[in-house]
Amino acid sequence: MEFIELILINKLDGVILKYPHQENVDGTVCITGHHLILSSRKEGVHELWLLHKNIDSIEKKENKPSSGATQGGSLFLKCKDLRIFQLDIGSTNELHLVAQTLENLSSLQDPNLFYPFFYRHMHPIVENGYTLYSIEGEFTKVLATEEWRISRVNHNYTVCSSYGKAVVVPKNIDDETIAAAATFRQGGRFPVLSYRHNNGAVLMRAGQPLYGPKHRRCRPDEAILNAVVALGTKGIIYDLRSSNSISQQQSKGGGTESNSNYSQWKIYNRSMDDVDNQQQLLDNYSKLIEACNDREISSDKWLSKLESCGWPESVRNSLHTACIVAQHIHQKAEPVLLHGTRGEDATLLVCSLVQIILNPDCRTIRGLQALVEREWVQAGHPFGARHRCGPHGAGAARAAPTFLLFLDCVRQFLEQFPCSFEYRQAFLITLFEHSYASQFGTFLCDTEQERESRGVYEQTTSIWSWLNQPDELPRHINPLYDPTPTVIWPSVAPMSFVIWEELYLRWLVEQHTEEREEQYRVIRSREQQLRAQAQQLRRELMDLARQYYAPAKRDPICDK
Incomplete structure (x- = not known):
């Protein structure tokens, strides 16, 4: 199985990240086989790199209809390290695509598809653990x-x-x-x-x-x-x-x-x-x-x-x-x-x-x-x-x-x-x-x-x-x-x-x-x-x- 089969959307602009103790971040979401990456064009704002394996549950909340049509909504990502992220997405269709993509990638069960098999350590290994x-x-x-x-x-x-x-x-x-x-x-x-x-x-x-x-x-x-x-x-x-x-x-x-x-x-x-x-x-x-x-x-x-x-x-x-x-x-x-x-x-x-x-x-x-x-x-x-x-x-x-x-x-x-x-x-x-x-x-x-x-x-x-x-x-x-x-x-x-x-x-x-x-x-x-x-x-x-x-x-x- 290829990751491309599971990724229904790999990039989305105009996503707002809301996270406790931090200012809201308006940025671009990129979804790879192992990470959700959110980056901002604003200087001084760190990128968010979130392992899909860290996602414990995904909740969708669509905005109330306006003029007969729904206008996007929010994804709530509850993580195993106890963080909770909120991603506000303007389009309902894109909201569902991002949610389904994250569900697909976070629920993989084959360990050989997990990030450790793709990660390469940047520094020389002194001791083999x-x-x-x-x-x-x-x-x-x-x-x-x-x-x-x-x-x-x-x-x-x-x-x-x-x-x-x-x-x-x-x-x-x-x-x-x-x-x-x-x-x-x-x-x-x-x-x-x-x-x-x-x-x-x-x-x-x-x-x-x-x-x-x-x-x-x-x-x-x-x-x-x-x-x-x-x-x-x-x-x-x-x-x-x-x-x-x-x-x-x-x-x-x-x-x-x-x-x-x-x-x-x-x-x-x-x-x-x-x-x-x-x-x-x-x-x-x-x-x-x-x-x-x-x-x-x-x-x-x-x-x-x-x-x-x-x-x-x-x-x-x-x-x-x-x-x-x-x-x-x-x-x-x-x-x-x-x-x-x-x-x-x-x-x-x-x-x-x-x-x-x-x-x-x-x-x-x-x-x-x-x-x-x-x-x-x-x-x-x-x-x-x-x-x-x-x-x-x-x-x-x-x-x-x-x-x-x-x-x-x-x-x-x-x-x-x-x-x-x-x-x-x-x-x-x-x-x-x-x-x-x-x-x-x-x-x-x-x-x-x-x-x-x-x-x-x-x-x-x-x-x-x-x-x-x-x-x-x-x-x-x-x-x-x-x-x-x-x-x-x-x-x-x-x-x-x-x-x-x-x-x-x-x-x-x-x-x-x-x-x-x-x-x-x-x-x-x-x-x-x-x-x-x-x-x-x-x-x-x-x-x-x-x-x-x-x-x-x-x-x-x-x-x-």
């Missing part, structure tokens, strides 16, 4: 312990289509056992190593066991898990679903591990259904953006609407779950296995947050890059989400913002530990933007198998190659960075949550109306009060914990 964070390099210390090895049982992606070619598994488990265990896990996602702490405790992840109503057993799967449990101790399995969700999955052939078959493990439920349920998470996110864009609501009602949208609760729940898992690993040196249903959303989210809590390296720029590459890109998070969603305009489901939820959680860390992270918010916002629409190929497709088959690694540029350039990297460095070599424990109290206004409100905060300015003053004042209360409460809780646990040497980990 696609080979920068290999499994061998990332797990060098782990492999030196003689307890773990790299398995290439999945070298042709037949054992698990969503895993990479190489995974880290217990050294005494052979590939035949791994292949057999994969048949027992959702999507073939058998247990693999995610992180090894400095005390030897490990974090593993997998898909749900295909336990089913007949209580199926899989001894190879049990062997993999038992291989990481020391003699006389027990491991911890956290199923990140509610009991109700597990029961529903059991009727479909899934379920959770049984206590009788996994006697060396304690099995707990930690419900994160609001994250693993992609539609619910998407609904919560949509309500969040709706609240942020509501310009008529009062400050008090806005805060109430923000809390009721469900997004802040998902952030707190994610952080709380990560803290509980990190406690098992750090304080009790217990191995932990995490899984939900497929193991591609909540599982990856919690695994990533646990490592930020425990591993100081993940608080550096390159450490976060490696974490994203290892726990999201290579681990099979469906950034392309083509098996979940279709074109937005077609009424199909859209991709869940799980990766954005992860970035929001990291933003909460930055708020509470402003000197412990080498990167600043701008780095997180950059990752957010490029995960949805980019000239780089890192976030293309759903799996390593698909990226390899489509030539992503050979024909596109990695975002890490660009971010690590000497002239780009300084923009993302935190000038207050003072490394914290120890574990950090975030507060998960409700008053500790901070709205990520630098992202969600960045296109709104410059509205120069007295009501809006007063609203933000009230919000900021209230946030500062809540933050102070949270810090005081945290100090009091730490004092109580020391008094309660120290004398009796009680276990501080919440098992419920």
Whole structure:
């Protein structure tokens, strides 16, 4: 298919762009295979280059008829980076042609037609981001312990289509056992190593066991898990679903591990259904953006609407779950296995947050890059989400913002530990933007198998190659960075949550109306009060914990 078949109109003069905080621009629109370009003849006005992939929805509004005929109208382009553009077009026919052209180009589903395959980086590539964070390099210390090895049982992606070619598994488990265990896990996602702490405790992840109503057993799967449990101790399995969700999955052939078959493990439920349920998470996110864009609501009602949208609760729940898992690993040196249903959303989210809590390296720029590459890109998070969603305009489901939820959680860390992270918010916002629409190929497709088959690694540029350039990297460095070599424990109290206004409100905060300015003053004042209360409460809780646990040497980990 050629782009020319989809472009019904490629140039139009006299289009007026209306955009918050900016003067109206009267200019010319050009539509290419990948961009909408609006330029003005007026000096000093920057061109607008908008990737079609960035367009989330298109709304048409025709002007009311005048003298028996309609006179053009407006296109409202809602973008994935939360911008909203209004294009005023004088002719009704041209309005429809532009709208249909943008619908055609923004709803393309073949990744090989996306911009990364046509983009050519203008500067020499110093580092190839696609080979920068290999499994061998990332797990060098782990492999030196003689307890773990790299398995290439999945070298042709037949054992698990969503895993990479190489995974880290217990050294005494052979590939035949791994292949057999994969048949027992959702999507073939058998247990693999995610992180090894400095005390030897490990974090593993997998898909749900295909336990089913007949209580199926899989001894190879049990062997993999038992291989990481020391003699006389027990491991911890956290199923990140509610009991109700597990029961529903059991009727479909899934379920959770049984206590009788996994006697060396304690099995707990930690419900994160609001994250693993992609539609619910998407609904919560949509309500969040709706609240942020509501310009008529009062400050008090806005805060109430923000809390009721469900997004802040998902952030707190994610952080709380990560803290509980990190406690098992750090304080009790217990191995932990995490899984939900497929193991591609909540599982990856919690695994990533646990490592930020425990591993100081993940608080550096390159450490976060490696974490994203290892726990999201290579681990099979469906950034392309083509098996979940279709074109937005077609009424199909859209991709869940799980990766954005992860970035929001990291933003909460930055708020509470402003000197412990080498990167600043701008780095997180950059990752957010490029995960949805980019000239780089890192976030293309759903799996390593698909990226390899489509030539992503050979024909596109990695975002890490660009971010690590000497002239780009300084923009993302935190000038207050003072490394914290120890574990950090975030507060998960409700008053500790901070709205990520630098992202969600960045296109709104410059509205120069007295009501809006007063609203933000009230919000900021209230946030500062809540933050102070949270810090005081945290100090009091730490004092109580020391008094309660120290004398009796009680276990501080919440098992419920």
